[in-house]
Amino acid sequence: MAFLELTDVDKSYGDHQVLNGITLQVEKHQVVCLIGASGCGKSTLLRTINGLEEIQGGEISLDGDVISGEGVDLNAIRTRIGIVFQSFNLFPHMTALENITLAPRRVLGVSKAEADDYAMKLLTRVGLADKANAYPDKLSGGQQQRVAIVRAVAMNPDVILLDEITSALDPELVAEVLNIVKDLAAEGLTIVMATHEMSFAREVADTIAFLHEGRVLESGPPDQIFTAPREERTREFLHRIVEAGRL
Amino acid sequence: MSLGTATRPVRVSSPLAQRRDTSGSVMLIGSLVWLFTVAFTVWTALELPAVADEGWRVVIGIALWLVVALAVIAGLPLLRGIRYRTEAARADAAGDLAAARAARSRATQSGWVAAGWTLPLIAVAVFAQFLAANDHAVQTTFFDVPFMLRSLQDILVGFWVNVQIAIVAEVLILVWALFVALAKLTPGVAGRPIRWIATTYIDIFRAVPSIVVIYLIGFGLPLAQIPFLSDLGPFWSAVLALTLIYGAYVAEVYRSGIEGVHWSQVAASRSLGLSYGKTMRFVVVPQAVRRVMPPLLNDFIGLQKDTALVTIIGTVEAFTQAKIYAGNYFNLSSVTVVAIIFIIITIPQTRFVDRLIERDSRAKTRS
Ligand SMILES: Nc1ncnc2c1ncn2[C@@H]1O[C@H](COP(=O)(O)OP(=O)(O)O)[C@@H](O)[C@H]1O
Numbered sequence: 332m333a334f335l336e337l338t339d340v341d342k343s344y345g346d347h348q349v350l351n352g353i354t355l356q357v358e359k360h361q362v363v364c365l366i367g368a369s370g371c372g373k374s375t376l377l378r379t380i381n382g383l384e385e386i387q388g389g390e391i392s393l394d395g396d397v398i399s400g401e402g403v404d405l406n407a408i409r410t411r412i413g414i415v416f417q418s419f420n421l422f423p424h425m426t427a428l429e430n431i432t433l434a435p436r437r438v439l440g441v442s443k444a445e446a447d448d449y450a451m452k453l454l455t456r457v458g459l460a461d462k463a464n465a466y467p468d469k470l471s472g473g474q475q476q477r478v479a480i481v482r483a484v485a486m487n488p489d490v491i492l493l494d495e496i497t498s499a500l501d502p503e504l505v506a507e508v509l510n511i512v513k514d515l516a517a518e519g520l521t522i523v524m525a526t527h528e529m530s531f532a533r534e535v536a537d538t539i540a541f542l543h544e545g546r547v548l549e550s551g552p553p554d555q556i557f558t559a560p561r562e563e564r565t566r567e568f569l570h571r572i573v574e575a576g577r578l
Numbered sequence: 579m580s581l582g583t584a585t586r587p588v589r590v591s592s593p594l595a596q597r598r599d600t601s602g603s604v605m606l607i608g609s610l611v612w613l614f615t616v617a618f619t620v621w622t623a624l625e626l627p628a629v630a631d632e633g634w635r636v637v638i639g640i641a642l643w644l645v646v647a648l649a650v651i652a653g654l655p656l657l658r659g660i661r662y663r664t665e666a667a668r669a670d671a672a673g674d675l676a677a678a679r680a681a682r683s684r685a686t687q688s689g690w691v692a693a694g695w696t697l698p699l700i701a702v703a704v705f706a707q708f709l710a711a712n713d714h715a716v717q718t719t720f721f722d723v724p725f726m727l728r729s730l731q732d733i734l735v736g737f738w739v740n741v742q743i744a745i746v747a748e749v750l751i752l753v754w755a756l757f758v759a760l761a762k763l764t765p766g767v768a769g770r771p772i773r774w775i776a777t778t779y780i781d782i783f784r785a786v787p788s789i790v791v792i793y794l795i796g797f798g799l800p801l802a803q804i805p806f807l808s809d810l811g812p813f814w815s816a817v818l819a820l821t822l823i824y825g826a827y828v829a830e831v832y833r834s835g836i837e838g839v840h841w842s843q844v845a846a847s848r849s850l851g852l853s854y855g856k857t858m859r860f861v862v863v864p865q866a867v868r869r870v871m872p873p874l875l876n877d878f879i880g881l882q883k884d885t886a887l888v889t890i891i892g893t894v895e896a897f898t899q900a901k902i903y904a905g906n907y908f909n910l911s912s913v914t915v916v917a918i919i920f921i922i923i924t925i926p927q928t929r930f931v932d933r934l935i936e937r938d939s940r941a942k943t944r945s
């Protein structure tokens with residue numbers, strides 16, 4: 332059984348079915364990239380894994396435990412599954428350091444000194460030690476997103492979900508954020524990420540899953556997906572990406 | 579481009595550049611308004627002190643001649659305007675159309691400035707005339723200064739009670755209203771009755787006129803002979819009534835502040851494993867506090883003014899004291915004193931709120 336496993340997951344908003352029988356296996360230390368057109372359900376999928384959205388059918392399990400459905404301790408699950416959003420969502424009334432240490436201190440009960448210490452180590456690694464006491468509105472988009480990644484990593488999660496984390500960034504800031512993801516992957520963190528950065532996905536991912544209208548239309552190793560996609564839709568999508576100069 | 583530099587020509591020969599010359603008529607309007615104002619204020623200054631009470635003649639005279647002086651000074655732009663007109667004529671003669679047009683535009687501007695600055699002085703003079711009307715009846719009824727000074731001390735003692743009521747009520751409201759707001763935001767099916775109770779409370783106390791609530795609490799509780807509540811006394815009855823009334827308003831202020839925090843902030847906080855309560859406490863409420871400051875302070879200003887209403891249940895505060903004086907001497911000037919005190923404490927606060935709002939809107943446009 333895979334480390335993170337989604338079996339036949341359905342999700343709808345009212346009558347609108349957004350996820351339609353999603354099945355996906357993510358092994359430990361793997362990087363899985365979700366690709367697909369805007370609106371195909373990538374964000375929704377990530378949000379259901381983190382328990383931010385209820386699902387109407389199917390099952391999600393982590394390390395053998397079912398983590399979907401009624402009665403699960405969402406707060407506990409969320410300490411093991413981190414998520415980073417496209418729009419950073421840093422807390423504007425807290426410094427970078429306070430953003431990072433909030434959850435370790437208030438959820439895990441780590442002491443302030445210890446939390447600060449660990450946060451500073453992580454900030455140093457992403458090159459932001461000097462910004463520890465800066466408020467988000469004094470940081471560039473790339474810096475904010477790096478802090479947001481550190482905020483998720485500081486909880487030492489088993490899995491980290493990244494939802495188009497570079498889409499809101501100016502092109503020249505994308506690399507500084509993706510390099511951190513590469514580091515995390517190299518360290519063996521399990522990562523599921525929705526992305527439009529195809530060359531990055533090709534380089535870093537172990538598995539690519541192509542989503543179309545709420546289904547995983549096909550998935551496989553990057554080389555196969557990018558060079559010999561089985562599905563016509565996948566081919567079309569990649570073709571459009573190439574035309575847009577993104578691959 | 580500022581309006582000042584906007585008068586610089588781009589293409590002198592274009593028909594657009596040949597604006598009609600209105601500087602003459604505007605200068606004429608400015609001059610007439612100025613002349614009238616000077617004449618009117620001089621007449622007021624000559625006439626009013628003559629009929630004033632003995633002691634006031636000098637003071638009123640000085641004040642009114644000061645107005646005359648201001649009126650005269652307000653005419654200075656007219657002199658500048660005349661200079662610009664001569665400049666324009668000279669430039670015209672020299673064929674420098676651009677310079678002529680710029681000078682004429684400045685002359686027009688000067689005419690308007692003169693008119694704009696003299697007009698308010700007419701209002702001041704008219705007000706002075708109003709005070710003096712009917713043999714100074716208005717002045718003595720509302721602004722009998724010796725009487726005002728005599729009543730001042732007792733009124734200040736009373737006003738201290740208003741201040742105490744306001745401060746105690748404000749502190750209680752800060753806590754009580756947050757409690758009500760969080761009750762109204764209780765999530766889930768289980769929380770529904772709590773939401774209903776909170777909504778009912780807010781609806782009732784926003785619907786009933788403040789003075790009715792004060793009356794019912796101030797006279798009703800003692801009559802009902804409820805232990806503890808009946809023995810509150812006028813001060814604490816007033817505090818209780820105002821806390822209940824303004825707690826309803828401030829709860830709504832809090833609620834809109836909390837709901838105004840973007841849902842993505844809640845998502846971010848919950849995704850880190852923080853519970854609903856911790857999300858409220860560490861993420862949402864701290865952000866809401868900042869945005870609720872202006873409306874909260876506005877409600878507090880309203881509350882401070884409403885402390886005068888508690889006079890109906892016999893709390894001895896500023897207005898009560900003023901009414902005693904007014905009743906004994908058949909003169910309302912003591913009540914004017916109360917009005918003036920409220921003006922003095924309220925205006926700085928409203929300016930402060932304006933500053934906060936301005937700061938917040940600037941912060942918003944920045945991000
Ligand atoms: N809160 C919501 N309420 C209703 N519909 C939603 C909501 N969030 C997303 N959707 C719909 O779900 C679909 C998938 O959205 P999303 O997961 O954001 O796609 P992606 O991230 O792949 O661009 C879209 O059609 C979107 O309109």
Ligand SMILES: [Mg+2]
Nearest residue numbers: 373374375495
């Ligand atoms: Mg998305």
